[in-house]
Amino acid sequence: MSTPVAPPAARRPTTEARGSIAPVLRGTATRAVPDVLTALNSTPDGISRAEAEVRREQEGPNEIASEKSPHWSVQLLRAFNVPFNYLLMVLALVAIVTDDDRAAVVISVMVGLSGTLRFWQEFRSNRAAEKLRAMVRTTATVCRPFLAPNTEPGAPPAPTSDGEEVPLRDLVPGDVIRLSAGDLVPADVRLLSAKDLFVSQAALTGESMQVEKADVPPAEAERLLAGGAAPLELPSLCFMGTTVVSGTAHAAVVVTGDRTYLGSLARQLTGQRVVTAFDKGVRSVSWLLIRFIFVMAPVVFLLNGLTKGDWYEAFLFAVAIAVGLTPEMLPMIVTANLARGAVAMSRRKVIVKKLPAIQNLGAMDVLCTDKTGTLTQDKVVLIRHLDVDGNTSQGVFEYGFLNSHFQTGLKNLLDRAVLERANEKKVQELARRFQKYDEVPFDFQRRRMSVVVNEAHKDRDFLICKGAAEEVLGACTHARVGDHDVPLTDAVRGRAQALQAQMNRDGLRVIAVAVKQVPAQGSKQYGVADEADLTLIGFMTFLDPPKESAAPAIAALARHGVAVKILTGDNEPVTRKVCKEVGLSAPSVLLGPQVEQMTDPELERAAEETVLFVKLNPAQKARIIAALKRRGHTVGFLGDGINDAPALREADVGVSVDTGADIARESADIILLEKSLMVLEAGVLLGRQTHGNTIKYIKMAASSNFGNVFSVLAASVWLPFLPMLAIHLLIQNLLYDVSQIGIPFDRTDPEYLETPRKWQIDDLGRFMITIGPISSVFDLTTFAVMYYVFRANAPDQQALFQSAWFVEGLLSQTLIIHMIRTAKVPFVQSTAAPLLLALTVAVMAAGVAVPFTSLGAAVGLVPLPWAYFPWLAATLICYCLLTQFVKRWYIRKFGTWL
Numbered sequence: 001m002s003t004p005v006a007p008p009a010a011r012r013p014t015t016e017a018r019g020s021i022a023p024v025l026r027g028t029a030t031r032a033v034p035d036v037l038t039a040l041n042s043t044p045d046g047i048s049r050a051e052a053e054v055r056r057e058q059e060g061p062n063e064i065a066s067e068k069s070p071h072w073s074v075q076l077l078r079a080f081n082v083p084f085n086y087l088l089m090v091l092a093l094v095a096i097v098t099d100d101d102r103a104a105v106v107i108s109v110m111v112g113l114s115g116t117l118r119f120w121q122e123f124r125s126n127r128a129a130e131k132l133r134a135m136v137r138t139t140a141t142v143c144r145p146f147l148a149p150n151t152e153p154g155a156p157p158a159p160t161s162d163g164e165e166v167p168l169r170d171l172v173p174g175d176v177i178r179l180s181a182g183d184l185v186p187a188d189v190r191l192l193s194a195k196d197l198f199v200s201q202a203a204l205t206g207e208s209m210q211v212e213k214a215d216v217p218p219a220e221a222e223r224l225l226a227g228g229a230a231p232l233e234l235p236s237l238c239f240m241g242t243t244v245v246s247g248t249a250h251a252a253v254v255v256t257g258d259r260t261y262l263g264s265l266a267r268q269l270t271g272q273r274v275v276t277a278f279d280k281g282v283r284s285v286s287w288l289l290i291r292f293i294f295v296m297a298p299v300v301f302l303l304n305g306l307t308k309g310d311w312y313e314a315f316l317f318a319v320a321i322a323v324g325l326t327p328e329m330l331p332m333i334v335t336a337n338l339a340r341g342a343v344a345m346s347r348r349k350v351i352v353k354k355l356p357a358i359q360n361l362g363a364m365d366v367l368c369t370d371k372t373g374t375l376t377q378d379k380v381v382l383i384r385h386l387d388v389d390g391n392t393s394q395g396v397f398e399y400g401f402l403n404s405h406f407q408t409g410l411k412n413l414l415d416r417a418v419l420e421r422a423n424e425k426k427v428q429e430l431a432r433r434f435q436k437y438d439e440v441p442f443d444f445q446r447r448r449m450s451v452v453v454n455e456a457h458k459d460r461d462f463l464i465c466k467g468a469a470e471e472v473l474g475a476c477t478h479a480r481v482g483d484h485d486v487p488l489t490d491a492v493r494g495r496a497q498a499l500q501a502q503m504n505r506d507g508l509r510v511i512a513v514a515v516k517q518v519p520a521q522g523s524k525q526y527g528v529a530d531e532a533d534l535t536l537i538g539f540m541t542f543l544d545p546p547k548e549s550a551a552p553a554i555a556a557l558a559r560h561g562v563a564v565k566i567l568t569g570d571n572e573p574v575t576r577k578v579c580k581e582v583g584l585s586a587p588s589v590l591l592g593p594q595v596e597q598m599t600d601p602e603l604e605r606a607a608e609e610t611v612l613f614v615k616l617n618p619a620q621k622a623r624i625i626a627a628l629k630r631r632g633h634t635v636g637f638l639g640d641g642i643n644d645a646p647a648l649r650e651a652d653v654g655v656s657v658d659t660g661a662d663i664a665r666e667s668a669d670i671i672l673l674e675k676s677l678m679v680l681e682a683g684v685l686l687g688r689q690t691h692g693n694t695i696k697y698i699k700m701a702a703s704s705n706f707g708n709v710f711s712v713l714a715a716s717v718w719l720p721f722l723p724m725l726a727i728h729l730l731i732q733n734l735l736y737d738v739s740q741i742g743i744p745f746d747r748t749d750p751e752y753l754e755t756p757r758k759w760q761i762d763d764l765g766r767f768m769i770t771i772g773p774i775s776s777v778f779d780l781t782t783f784a785v786m787y788y789v790f791r792a793n794a795p796d797q798q799a800l801f802q803s804a805w806f807v808e809g810l811l812s813q814t815l816i817i818h819m820i821r822t823a824k825v826p827f828v829q830s831t832a833a834p835l836l837l838a839l840t841v842a843v844m845a846a847g848v849a850v851p852f853t854s855l856g857a858a859v860g861l862v863p864l865p866w867a868y869f870p871w872l873a874a875t876l877i878c879y880c881l882l883t884q885f886v887k888r889w890y891i892r893k894f895g896t897w898l
Helices: 023-029 033-039 049-059 072-079 083-097 101-134 218-226 261-267 277-308 311-325 330-347 356-363 394-406 413-421 425-433 469-474 490-505 550-559 572-582 592-597 600-609 618-630 642-650 662-667 678-718 726-739 750-754 761-789 795-820 834-852 854-858 868-894
Strands: 139-143 164-167 176-180 188-200 211-213 243-255 350-352 366-369 381-386 434-440 448-455 460-468 476-481 484-487 509-519 534-543 563-567 589-591 612-614 635-638 653-657 670-672
Touching: 023 033, 023 188, 023 218, 023 243, 033 188, 072 101, 083 101, 083 311, 101 330, 176 188, 261 642, 277 311, 277 330, 277 356, 277 678, 277 761, 330 350, 330 356, 330 678, 356 653, 356 678, 366 618, 381 394, 381 413, 394 413, 394 425, 394 434, 394 448, 394 460, 394 509, 394 534, 413 534, 425 434, 460 469, 460 534, 469 476, 469 490, 469 509, 469 534, 476 490, 490 509, 490 534, 550 563, 550 572, 550 678, 563 572, 563 618, 572 589, 572 612, 589 592, 592 612, 592 618, 600 618, 612 618, 618 635, 618 642, 635 642, 642 653, 642 662, 653 662, 678 750, 678 761, 678 795, 726 795, 726 834, 761 795, 761 868, 795 834, 795 868, 834 854
Parallel strands: 366 563, 366 635, 476 534, 563 612, 589 612, 635 653, 653 670
Antiparallel strands: 139 164, 139 176, 176 243, 188 211, 188 243, 350 670, 381 534, 434 448, 448 460, 460 509, 476 484, 509 534
């Protein structure tokens, strides 16, 4: 994909969040081992414990910057840091000043419950994440000289035989460490010696295949640097956070802690996180409702004061209206929804570190993911074994198996992949037919190794060579075509090289297999010179295969409206191959250097259209995610490597795995304890359900409260008394809140889960204006019935009027839950969860009963005549019918409901 290059002034610098190599480390690559040790004031046997203590005081611990969970008290305060909570606490203080203790208690309980629930859930999740961190190995094998018991004072120290295990944080520059398969490289180091050393740098670079490391001559390192090689590509350097796959090595620690490549990257990641889509949505909704209250409450106060003349009573009523208009359950409902989602995810072995991540998953419409370890198994697998013509050949596999089986060197991942496939009885019989005679070990110059085997009772030896395709081809003079060995002419060589190139373009790692049959040599020792006049048998191809769950998960996400984009540091052929395997089409590809040259607007357009991004550094990943967010997308990122950490923090929701790098887990909002990507689909659906239940409450409360304002304004002008006392409004509001406790447990229509769900503030305002006045229509009809039919039109009849509106208002508000919770016909096409239904019935019964109780009498309510209830039933039925009619019109007009 060609991209115009922007002028330098227009380009965005991308050094932010990118690791840097310490100059002293770069310098050691171009020095001989003795000079390196001299510069570090060290020896081949390391430094003494006393010297190590001195250096530790000077250099500090070998730790990188990290975001540890704050003290529980800080987490508790943060849990209450919600704009709406501040409004509620102000109203509680006003209620206390006006001696309205009931309102103050109700509001305080709502704030306390929501904050405590949020704190407890996040506190537990952070504890679980910290336990994962504690499970990581924390020691390294260090060579430390010591004085043997029989050593004379002043004699040179003798080296330890096996080294000692030292906590990683205690390593210092100058230490000499031993590395072996499975070790994490504990610092940035210079290799002193290595044997068959293969290292996985996927956590830093995204490259899926392991890289070979060795103590190459300084001239070779200088040549590589002059050719543009990055320090991470130098064979003699290993970096903190990478993993030894196979082989052994001795290495000198050059830099530790924050001065390492990983440390320089980690420093960029501490501090304030980006504001996510959930944060923006909640704040927008909160401030919309706050502005609405600040406008309407003073209007009610002025109208009642001017019309009734009792300014103190008008003030109390305006405060009650403000409390009634305030959806004080909002923090509680939001937190309960999120906490319920987190509990449901925990059953699927998922740790939700940040509760808002649940809803961000539901809003996510773009998932960006790293490739290695997330889409792929991070494990090399033998894919095919082909002859020179590209046909599957059992002979190629058998010769390759004998080579891997009989070699005595440490077996790398390719050998293990071959041996794992050798479970057929025929192949196992083959191993018993042969016995090993000799071998020519692997080295980094030849990049191949050979074993010599002898078939029992036969007078011939087989030299079987396996290694890098070009190097093996260079030692061949013949090729096996079909059942015949033919000279390796230019035509045959070209055919073999074309096949190799095609497999490389398909993203496969290619190993060539060759053989030479010679008469039994008796006691002869074979050497490198014998790797000549070989016959090329064919090729073995390897791949880091996709996870079994990757393709179904991507297909499921696509069905639910989530586009998947690949952001990786790996190369294009390998990544294209994986994309093809998981069902992602990538007609266009964007490379890291192209991203580097783009302005922000150019990158936004390119990121929208591109599926596959390769050869990216950490900063470029984060920049692509930021570009997608500016285009209005809610973006998730799935990654487990160190190089994924900036992108995890930039995304609206960052997802990592429990086996990921520490820095990735710290940066993530969600941690998968199992690597099945199908959990993501479940999380998306759960997030949408959480969002739907939250929006239900907000729209119910906002529209109902908006309607109440109209009713109060009309009654204030029309009636010679208050339509309801402040205490009535508070009791009604408390009962209404109880009816909504079941909302977090409600069902969501399957149609609602099909597409991403985001906060739509404009739609909320439109919904309030459209649906709210419906309740006012029936409030006014209730006013008219009480005023003209039941003659409750004078101050001495206000108790009857207030009792009637109390019951009608509560029942209509409670019923509206079921009208708004679904775009379908309630109770017929869509039924609420049992808990919500039960609470609805209980609250409606309580509301009807209150005027007949001593509680009702205590607050000025009176029993209603039975003749009122047919009017009430008719009002509620008409209310539901009109709401359903307007709902259908609204959906046709605006294409949305919740």
